[in-house]
Amino acid sequence: MGNSGNPIFDLFVIGGGINGVGIANDAAGRGLKVGLCDKGDLGGATSSASSKLIHGGLRYLEHFDFRLVKEALAEREVMLKKAPHIATPMRFCLPHRPQLRPAWLIRTGLFIYDHLSRRTTLPSCKMVDFSQVSPLNPAFKKGFEYSDVWIDDARLVVLNAMQLKQLGGDVRTYTEVLDASRREGHWHIHWRDLKSGAEETVRSRVLVNAAGPWVQQVLESTVGIAGQKTVCLVKGSHIVVPAMHNERRAFILQCDDGRIVFVLPYLNEFSLVGTTDVEFSGDPSEASCSSEEVNYLCGIVNRHFNRQISPNDVIWSYSGVRSLCQDDAKAPQAITRDYAIEMNDQDGKAPLVSIFGGKLTTYRKLGEAVVDELASYFPGTGPCWTKTSVLPGGEGVLSPATYTSELLKEYPWLTKEQALRYSSSYGSLAHCFLTKASSFSDLGEHFGAGLTSKEVDYLIESEWACSVEDILWRRSKLGLGNVEVQSLGRYLESRLPVL
Ligand SMILES: Cc1cc2nc3c(=O)[nH]c(=O)nc-3n(C[C@H](O)[C@H](O)[C@H](O)COP(=O)(O)OP(=O)(O)OC[C@H]3O[C@@H](n4cnc5c(N)ncnc54)[C@H](O)[C@@H]3O)c2cc1C
Incomplete structure (x- = not known):
């Protein structure tokens, strides 16, 4: 183990999920020397276990999370241009259940959704009448339709890492940071390559903890610094079943407990159904879909669709864990999905940036916010550049x-x-x-x-x-x-x- 011949990074990121690669990519494009490592595969944790939506999050309006919804809505059009190969517009159909939310409330919510941020290509919301050929239970006569965007989450991570590499970034997978400490104004970061067993220590001016559900563990055990925030881990699961219908649109179903569940067209032959919200403790890499979650998801689907499914129809399932900043909310689904950035430095040097929460949708804005906040440590770095740059493979692709x-x-x-x-x-x-x-x-x-x-x-x-x-x-x-x-x-x- 040694560091004498190694270059000093300006910024080093622990975690190759969407937030880690997004921050690293933004920083590299502004001229910083960037390194990033992940103890597993890129996007191997939460960032490949999402619902795969670039969305404002209609239900966050109920929690008055207007800042998050506005920022997220704007990212839909940005991502369609940045990643036209892996992102596609999708219409969402919300069957109306007047006993849960009155029509005026949904109409108001959708009006806000349509107007909170500028839309250039996505069509606006409208009311729909369900015909006799609808895949829904005939009890559903009316509903609403609106637009969001579907994206391949795992590939979004990899494409950001590829762009980071093109910008001179050093990306290592299956490489775990074992400990990191401040010495003489730098971070000394000690990692192990899990493939070869080789260990090495590198130096960096800034350390970013983008370890997702491990953020607290990295703070307390790897870095040895007590964080200011209380993290709550929430597991969400999805099931894949044979296609519930042959329409191109997705369905958003309202559950009796106030939650919502998506039924998304998936890979032509399947429907992706999710998600749940269950408080979680333990090792996030071992999160899996429980039989209660499968029953819950099948139950809500059966309540809405003509075709009935049972746990035997589940072809595949996956689970992901979010690290959310605990607020006053009582239920897991009510805790804000907004990101929080915690900064800590030593006499104005060697800052540590920790990322809590966040969404796939807002990863680019999070990257921008983090690198903007670091501007005082790197005078002369340029402005954010990621809004209009196309990700690798997207050049020349319309759809x-x-x-x-x-x-x-x-x-x-x-x-x-x-x-x-x-x-x-x-x-x-x-x-x-x-x-x-x-x-x-x-x-x-x-x-x-x-x-x-x-x-x-x-x-x-x-x-x-x-x-x-x-x-x-x-x-x-x-x-x-x-x-x-x-x-x-x-x-x-x-x-x-x-x-
Ligand atoms: C069920 C579910 C559905 C979701 N759906 C959506 C959606 O549709 N749209 C949306 O916008 N958002 C969605 N989200 C939120 C989104 O998926 C997350 O906010 C996002 O993926 C978090 O990314 P991350 O980079 O912070 O974490 P992660 O993707 O978990 O990445 C953290 C990485 O850190 C690595 N790591 C940890 N410790 C170390 C260490 N010591 N050394 C090296 N590496 C380390 C891990 O291996 C991991 O790969 C969903 C989340 C869940 C759980």
Whole structure:
């Protein structure tokens, strides 16, 4: 272990979830020398376990969280332009249950939702009458429709990390920060590479604790500083079931306990149903969907849809844990989802920035706020640049559908299904592994579900993929397809040291 030859970072981030990569990326683009590490895969924790929405959060209006909703609403149009390959507009249908919320209240909420921030492409809200062909229980006659945005959460993390690397950032996965301390005006950060076991200490002027649900643990155990905030961990789970309907729109269902549950179209064949809100204690990496949560989600779906589901229909489930700042709210769903930034320095040097809460939707604004706050430590750094910069692969993409046609023109031997998967995962990055191929067999070994060794090589070389899970559940969602997992595992072993 040693640090003599290592460069000194301006800013080092613990945590490669969306908040960590967002802050690191913003800082690198403003000219700072940035390092980031994650003890697992990029986006391996909460940031790949979300509902995958860039949304204002209609229900936060009920908690008068206007600042958060306004900032979040504006990010919908920003993200459609920044990440046009992995983000798509989505209409949401809210079946009306007058006994829970009167129509005037919902109309008022949607009016505010439509007008709190500028919309340029997303259509406004409207009332809808359900026809006889509606997938909903005939008891639902009327409802409301409004717009938000769907995004591939895990890929949003990776694309930010790729942009960070392009800007000179040092990104390390499966690398855990064991301890960090202040000495002579710098942070000394001691990490272990979990693949090789090698340990190293690096120095940085600023340390950012973006450890998500581990934020308190990193503060208290890794850094040894008592935080000012009280963190509450809340688990949310989703289930994946065969498609509840064949409409393109999503449904937002009101539950009797005041919560809401989304039923989102997912990967053409499925519906993604979530989420729950359960107070959590223990190791966040072990969070999983309980049978009570499955029953709760099936129950609310069955109350609304004609087609009935049971726990036997659940094909896959996942859970994520939020670190929320405890406020006066009594119920987990009422605690604010807004982010909080805690700063602490020593005689004006070696600041520590800790991030609490936040949403996928507001990661870019959080990055901007953090780097703006650090401006006094780095005089001369430029303004935030991330609003208009397109993420890797988004250049020249209008939408996944239009880019699918372009890929099919250039590679006519691709099936439409493959071209659509490539365009909505990689956008123009798909050329990195397609460009020299003139037939499907040129893409190398086929592991099933269209996954080939050329794509896997690209993911290893350019997107930090190290394991079967990284590839099947985060870089793609091919874990739900028919992939020969053992052949893929053998191939990875031949290319990489075993984790
Ligand atoms: C069920 C659910 C649904 C959600 N849905 C939405 C949604 O639809 N839209 C939305 O905007 N937001 C949503 N959110 C919120 C959003 O997912 C989170 O706010 C966001 O992902 C938090 O990102 P993060 O980077 O702070 O944390 P994480 O993604 O958890 O990242 C923290 C990282 O820190 C790493 N780490 C921890 N300790 C160390 C260490 N010592 N050394 C190195 N690395 C370390 C971890 O491995 C982890 O990868 C949802 C959250 C949940 C739980």
